Amino acid sequence: MHTPYTVDPDITIAATIASSFYVDPAAYALARERIFARTWQWIGDDTDVAEPGSLSPRELLAGCLDEPLLLSRDAGGLLRCLSNVCTHRGNLLVKAPCRGEQIRCSYHSRRFDLAGRMTFMPEFGGARNFPSPADNLPEVPFGQLGSQLFAAVDAAAPLDAFFGDVTARLGWLPLAEFRHDASRDRDFEIDAHWALYVENYLEGLHIPFIHPALNQVLDFRNYRSEIYRYANLQLALAKDGELVFDLPPQSPDHGQRIAAYYYWVFPNLMLNFYPWGLSLNWVQPQGIARTRIAFRTYVWDESKLDAGAGNGLDQVEMEDEEAVQAVQRGVRSRWYQGGRYSPSREQGVHHFHRLLCEFLQPDYANAS
Structure with a gap:
């Protein structure tokens, strides 16, 4: 399938991705x-x-990819990500977090075992060439950043290629020690x-136009x-006078008044680091004009x-x-085809659009 989506690499002359992409x-x-099957998704x-x-069941990007997954930590402490689908007739195996010495399908x-190897199946005595490797649970590509877990169907690059720049910059933060504060979690759905x-x-x-309170805190210049x-x-x-990170000498930003590190990882993850910890925002497509956003809070320093x-x-x-829902209504206009980028303020949007075009190319999956 041919895709017409292109964005010039030179932001000073580039036009935004065509409005047809949104509709x-x-x-x-x-x-x-x-895009989503070829990138790392938060689980x-x-x-x-x-x-x-x-044992803990997870869903890989529910509402979009909808892949049932199972986290399994064996007796030796090794954590794996497996398919949560029985290799016999496709039943879901584990429906709620639990503990066990094996994984048993409730259907037949x-x-x-906890590594996903099939160990028992009743009434298969006459089956030839059984069992085979196909009877084991597929192991799913999987990685970790601090306490955060990620999986992929067929990632275009290793996990470090997506997250290595984050860990290189913020390696001094004890990410594994950040504590989940469920009372601050939020989930939103928007028509966009x-x-x-x-x-x-x-x-x-x-920021200066729609976030007046935030604009009072940040040095926008x-x-x-x-x-x-x-x-x-x-x-x-x-x-x-505003709250900033107390940066250690090994930080490359030591001496600067950093209020926040706003990281985005392609295509749909935001990692917002504040002096108190991490606000993780995960964007989940639910339809062409419907999106769910999950906010998860991980606290490092409650005093801040x-x-x-x-x-x-x-x-x-x-x-x-x-603002986003107003833009959704606008991009459907017959008269809107696209716009231009601010070279000084919209480098991130330009980068995003360039990656969208790259991943949407028909030969990308074979070339990467």
Whole structure:
């Protein structure tokens, strides 16, 4: 299938991705296989699989990829990500977090060890060439960043290619020690294409106009973006008197007044680091004009909560959602074909659009 989506690499002359990307059902379906199936998707944290014998079902990008997964930590402590689908007749194996010495299918009692190897199946005595490797549970590509877990169907590059720039910059943070605070979790659904939500996140140009409270905290003149291969960073500096990171000497930003590190990892993950910890935002397409956003809070220093750029996040979200849903209505206009980029403020959006075009190319899967 041919895709017409191209964006010039030179931001000073480039036009944005064609508006048809947001309204064409074929483009949405193509993105599911060429973008989301080929990137690392967040599958939660490791809290409920900390102990040997732990089993925890997960869903790989529910509403879009819809792949049932199973986290399994064996007796030796090794954590694996497996398919949660029985290799006999396709029944879901584990439906809730639990502990066990084996994985047993409730339908016909096929059993697997915690590494996914089939160990027992009743009434198969006459089956030839059985069992075979196909009877074992497929092991799913899987990786970890601190306590955060990621899986992929067929990743275009290793996990480090997507997240290595984050860990290189913030290696001094004890990410594995960040504590999940479920009381601050939020889930929102909006009537907008998932990419419009991402675009809004990726530029600070709108901050003075729709985020008055946040604009009082940030030093907008020195707000800047850094572009990496599969990720980018918006580095937010604070005005005098506002809460900032106490950066150690080994930090490359030591001596700067950093209010927040806003990391985006292609295509749909935001990692917002504040002096108090991490606000993880995960964008989940639910349809061509419907998106769910999950906010998960991981606290490092409780004494710094509710201050600085990391304060009032619910209000910032409401302001963003109102803007994004208005843009969704606008991009459907017959008269809107696309726009231009601010070379100084929209490098992140340009980077995002370039990656979309790259992944949507018909030969990308074979070339990468």
